[in-house]
Amino acid sequence: MSTGDGRRATSEGRATDRASFRAVFAVREFRPLFGTYTLSTIGDELARVALTVLVYQRTDSPLLSAFTFALGFLPWALGGPVLATVADRFPRHRVLITSDVVRAVLVAGMAVPGTPLPLLLVLLFLVALCAPPFESARSALMADVLEGERYAVATSLTNVSLQVAQVVGFLAAGGLVTVLDPSVVLLVNAATFAVSAVWLTLGLQRRPAPTEELAAPSSVWREAGEGLRLIGGSPRLVAIIALLWVGTLFANAAEGIAAPLTDELGERAVQVGVLLAANPLGVTVGGLVVARFLGTARSDRLMPVLVGLSLAPVLLAGLVAVTAGPGRGAFAVVVGLMFVAGLGASWTIPLNVAFVQAVPPAYRGRAFGVAVSGLYGIQGVGALAAGLAAEGLSPSAVVALTGGIGLVAVVPPLLAYGRTRTLVAGDRPAAGPSVS
Template sequence: MTTGDGRPATFREVFAVREFRPLFGTYTLSTIGDELARVALTVLVYQRTDSPLLAAFTFALGFLPWALGGPVLATIADRFPRHRVLITSDVVRAALVAGMAVPGTPLPVLLALLLLVSLFAPPFESARAALMADVLEGERYAVATSLTNVSLQMSQVVGFLAAGGLVTVLSPSAVLLADAATFAVSAVWLTVGLQRRPAPTEGVAEPASVWREAGEGLRLIGGSPRLLAIIALLWVGTLFANAAEGIAAPLTDELGERAVQVGVLLAAQPLGTTVGGLVLARLLGTARSDRLMPLLVGLSLAPVLLAGLVVMSAGPGRGAYALVVVLLFVSGLGASWSIPLNVAFVQAVPPAYRGRAFGVAVSGLYGIQGVGALAAGLAAEGLAPSAVVALAGGIGLVAVVPPLLAYGRTRGAVAQDSPAAGPSVP
C-alpha cells in the first residue's frame, strides 16, 4: 500500500485503490446534500415562524449529537462491521430526510426527524474514517486524507452556494428530497464498492457495553501522551484559528461591506485549506509536512492576528476588506497542518479502537468550534469585531505552544502493530 521509495503518492495511485473511490465519492455527495438540507431547513423554519432564533437553532441542531454523545455513538463503528454501519446509516437517513420533505410536516416533528438524522452522523463518520485507515496506508493515506479535507471544504462551499439558488427556484421540500436522494445513492454505491469485513471486535468473548467502550476510547487517549498532544493541538489550534467565523457578519459590517460579502469572507479559509492540503499531500509528503508542523500552525494563526490589526488600523474600505480576505486565505493554507496531524493520530491508535478514538476527536472538534464561535460573539458585544479577531490570533499563538512542544516530544510514538482490516467476509 505504500509507495515503497518514500515519495509522496500520486492522486492516481490513491484512486486506484478500489474501496477508496466509494468512500470518497459518497462523502463528497453526502456533504453537498447536507449543506443543501441545512439551508433549506433553516429557510423552511424561518418561513413558518419568522423567528431568527428558531432558524439558528435549526441550523445548529445537526451538531448536537456530536457535542453531547459523539464518543458513545462512535463506538458503534467498532462493534459492528464498518461497511454495514455505513450502509445502514445512509439507508435510514434517506428515509428520515424523505419524511422531512413531506409538505406540511408539523414543526416539532420536523425538528425531531432532524435530530434523528443527526444521530447517525457520529457512527457513520467514525466508521468511514476508520475504514479509510484500513484500506489505505502510508503516503496513500496522507494523500487520501488531503483529498477528503479538500472535498469537505469545497463541498461546503458548493452546497451553500447551490442551496441559496435552489431554495429561491424550488421549494425547501424539493431540496430536502434532493438530500434524501444523495443518501440513497451513497448507500447503493457503498454496497457495491466496499469489501465485507468483520467487526474489529469479532472474536471477543463478551463485547463490552457502549458506555464501557466509550470510556475505553477516552482512557486510551487519556493514557497516551502522544494522543493527548495530538488532540490538544487539534482542539486548541482549531479553536483560535476558526473563532472569527462566528463574527464574520459584524466584521464585514465593520469593514463597510454588504452582507453578500460575508460568504466570500467565510470561503477564504476553506479555499486556503484546499490549496494547502493539495500542496502538502502531493509535493511534500508526510514526513516533511510533519517537520513543518510548528510553521504551519503559526501560519494558521498569525494572519488572523494581522487581519484584526489591519481593520483596527485602516478602518472600513474595499482595500482593507480585500487584505483581510487574503490574510484569511493564507491562514487557511497554514490550517492544512491537520493533514499530517491526522496521519499521526492514525499511527498512534490501534486499529480496533479507531472508530471510538475518531469519535472522541471529532466530537471535541465540533464542540470546540461551537465554543469558539460563541466566545467570539460574546466578546464582540463589548469589543469591536476586529479587536476580537486580533485577540483570537494573538492568544492562539501563545496557547498552541504547549501542545506543539508536547507533540514534538512524543514524535515517533505509534500504536502496536496489528492487522489493519481483517479478512474478507460475506
C-alpha cells in the same frame, strides 16, 4: 477515523499493488465510499449555509445563527465515541445505508415551508446524530477494502476531497440562497442523501457485523473509556490533543458568525458562502504544498510557524473589518486573510502523523474516536462562544478577539508538543485515519 486494520481486504486492494490514484479507484468498493462522501459533504454545506441564513433572517440573532451552525458538531461532543461504536455492532454497509436514508427523510421534513424554528433545530440535531455512526462505518470499510499504500493514498485523497467539497458546497450555497428559498436548498441536501443511499446499496458488498467474528465483544463504554485512559496517560498524546483542540477552537470559531459578519460588512447573503469557503480552500492548497514540497518532517519543524499563520490572519481580518466598515474592498481583504489562515492550518497534517506514531496500533481506533469526537465538539463550542460574544460585541470585534486570544492560547500546547517530540510509541508512522 478508522476502526479496522485492513485484514479483511479483498484481492482488489492488496498492499503489494502499486499505489496510485488509478490503483485506488480501480477498487470497486472504494468508488461509492469516496463518491458518496464527497456528495454528502457538498449537501451538508449547502444545508449548513441555508439554515444559518434562514435562522439569522428570522431572528436577527448572531447567537441563534451560531447555534444553528454549531448544532451539527454537538453529537460528537455529547457522545461521539459511543455513537461511533455502532459501526462495530452492525454490518457496516447497513449502517451507512440506514444513516443516509434516515437523514434524507429528516432533511426533507426540515424543507417543509413554515416549519417552526424549534422543530427545525430538533430535526437538525437528529440529522447530526447519524454522523458519528456513518463516519465510523465509512472509515472502517475503507480499511476493509484497501491495505497498505493504497489505504494511505485513499486517505490523503479523501482528506483533499473533503476540503474541496466544503469549498464547492459553501460557494454553491451562497449562490443558491439568493435565487432559491432555503427550503429548496434543503431539498437538494435531502436528495444527496437519497442518491448516496442508492449508490451504496448498489456498490458495497454485504459483510457481517464485525462483532459476529469476536468471541466476546467488549462494552461500548469500556472501549470509549480505554481510549480516554490511553490519551490521558501519555504526555505526548495530551500535548497533541491539546494543540489540535485549542488551535482548531480559535481558528474556526469565526465560522459560527459568518452570516452576521457578512451583514456587518454590507454584503448580501450570497457572500456568506464565499466567506466560509475561503478557509477550506486555503487548507486544500496548504495541504498540497505540505505533501508535495515540505514533507511531514520539515512541516513538523515548522509547526509553530504554521500554527501562528492559521491564527494571525484571523486577528488581522477582525481588525480590518472593525476599522474599514462596510464596503466590498474590506470584505475582499477579510476573505483573503481567511484563505491565508487556511494555508497555515495545514499544520494538522504533520500533527496527524505524530498522533499515529504515538498511539499503539491496537488502540488507534479508540484513540482516534476520542480525538475526532473532541475535534468536532470543540468546533461547536467555538461557534457557540463566538455567537454569544457577538450578542454584545460587533462580529468583527469577535473575530479579532478570536485570533488574538488564540495566538496566546496555543503557546502552552506548542511548548508541550516540542518537549514531548521524542516520546513516540511506534517506530514509524503507519497508514491511519485523519484526526483533522
